[in-house]
Amino acid sequence: MARVAAVKFALTSCILAAFFGGIPAEARPPAQANLLGAEATIQVAELPSQARTTYERVRRGGPFPFDKDGTVFGNRERLLPVNTRGYWREYTVRTPGSSDRGARRIVCGGPMKAPHACYYTADHYASFRKIVE
Numbered sequence: 001m002a003r004v005a006a007v008k009f010a011l012t013s014c015i016l017a018a019f020f021g022g023i024p025a026e027a028r029p030p031a032q033a034n035l036l037g038a039e040a041t042i043q044v045a046e047l048p049s050q051a052r053t054t055y056e057r058v059r060r061g062g063p064f065p066f067d068k069d070g071t072v073f074g075n076r077e078r079l080l081p082v083n084t085r086g087y088w089r090e091y092t093v094r095t096p097g098s099s100d101r102g103a104r105r106i107v108c109g110g111p112m113k114a115p116h117a118c119y120y121t122a123d124h125y126a127s128f129r130k131i132v133e
Helices: 002-019 049-060
Strands: 041-043 088-092 105-109 117-121 129-132
Touching (some): 049 088, 049 117
Parallel strands (some): 041 129
Antiparallel strands (some): 105 117
16 A cells, blocks of 8 residues: 555656656657657558648658748747757648648658658647658
């Protein structure tokens, strides 16, 4: 019984420390990680058709329809793995019916034509899902 109480106390302490910022951002798992530590993923085939088109353009190196495509993504929210400035780049995913760039993006890290990893967000950087082949 004492062991169960000790485990509950330790778990509660960790949760409270993370909630109140006791753990540095780079030590926290990405927000999209589940309780087992696995990242949320999405298969290329599951992406909306506009996102598949953008992903194919990224893999080819363009051309891109928006001026902001390929610009540095700052990862200020720290939802993607922490890396050096300039590692992450963002690309617009067209949103049907939107009069502007909309909220959907693909963010890729690494070399422009052969990124190490790409993530899809449908909610303007509030959450990300890793794109898997």
